[in-house]
């Protein structure tokens with residue numbers, strides 16, 4: 013079948029069909045193999061991709077810029093402070109009486125697509141960042157790509173599973189362990205949600221380990237459970253830092269995330285609480301109990317807290333391969349949604 017997602021917004025992989033996910037991954041792998049082939053390097057010729065960053069980034073900004081260049085186009089970096097935008101309790105608003113409706117429709121006349129990053133520290137309430145993306149998507153008739161919001165990070169999820177497949181083949185029936193880890197960064201849910209959603213969607217068993225009190229939002233867990241039910245796979249929650257590491261596990265993702273009361277207690281209180289739980293770290297002794305598991309992480313890694321150096325730099329760590337895949341998955345998304353490239357699966 014031929015998959016066509018021209019004009020589609022990519023806000024979370026949960027809103028793509030499994031065939032669309034497979035098509036993006038297939039194209040991304042081909043683009044990785046034939047990186048500078050002329051069949052790809054003019055797809056966005058003379059086109060501009062806008063990148064709106066409310067929060068900082070290393071991988072996302074650079075990989076999207078490189079992706080636009082390698083497709084023959086140009087990526088333009090925009091910051092709210094240079095765009096007359098201000099934050100409100102509802103998220104973000106355009107100043108000088110200009111609404112998102114007006115600004116978005118103008119931007120769509122200039123660009124082939126737009127990416128937005130807006131994390132929890134740029135909004136007051138959980139979900140406001142995602143709502144902002146949906147508001148831009150409502151008014152722009154070119155694709156909106158989520159470059160990480162307070163709920164989802166689809167490009168990261170696609171790059172995770174691309175790396176996992178490259179190293180271990182078909183993921184169906186394999187087990188991923190997503191474990192909370194201590195740290196001093198009070199990290200967002202977006203990469204964690206996206207990995208849980210896409211791995212369960214692609215037929216993996218999911219183990220989720222975290223200390224009591226660090227539940228992820230119920231609506232996302234309900235989706236992960238449903239994905240597992242539909243695939244006949246297992247979903248388990250374990251409130252113990254050691255017990256989830258066993259011989260079923262083929263992938264370990266160890267990552268800090270903030271507690272559900274983060275928006276009330278704030279970053280400092282969250283960090284003070286989380287940094288004490290030093291038992292929650294991925295180390296070699298735990299990895300040795302698994303089925304030769306690969307270590308995965310979206311980066312930046314909080315070494316010595318989320319994971320030991322021994323594991324992060326060890327032979328089973330595929331974090332750099334996954335980070336590289338951001339470039340290839342984003343090229344595939346841009347080629348399909350903005351240039352209209354169709355992919356046979």
Ligand code: CP
Nearest residue numbers: 069070071072310311
């Ligand atoms: N993983 C990720 O999105 O990295 P950056 O925050 O550096 O973009």
